Amino acid sequence: MAGLPVALGPRAALSFSLIVHELLTNACKYGALTNDYGKVSLSWGVEDSQDGDLLKIEWREQGGPPVVPPTRKGFGSKLISIGLVGTGGVDLRFDPEGLAADLHASMRQLVQA
Structure with missing residues (x-):
């Protein structure tokens, strides 16, 4: 895991935890974590955009x-x-080497949620 601390509202924190739980469960059942060689990486960061700061998450x-x-x-x-x-x-991509998921959302909305 890699990323700086980010403050989320309660609904956004719950949503984030459910998504990560689902991705991790699927990695254990069907994906990279079904063997001893697989790896999962999770990273996030906040980027500037025309509409304000965006939280970007990569799995x-x-x-x-x-x-x-x-x-x-x-x-x-x-x-x-x-x-x-x-x-x-x-954006979910079922790449041959492994699942790739990119999520993004407005920080303003995530803090208020």
Whole structure:
């Protein structure tokens, strides 16, 4: 994990923890953490944008089995795709070397949530 401390409102903190929990659960069941060689990295940072500061979160898996995109969207996938308290955006990529997830949301909204 890598990133400076970031203050989130209670709803945003809950949303963040649920998303990370879901990503970690999937990494243990299907992804990089199903073997002894897999790795997961989680990093975050705040970047300037035209609309104010954005929190950017990156989840990367590598070293697991070949990645196959899911054939159906379960509750966890829907939870992740909603993003942080329903704001911002999510980019999920099922790259051959591992799942990559990029999330971003307005810090102003995350602090108030």
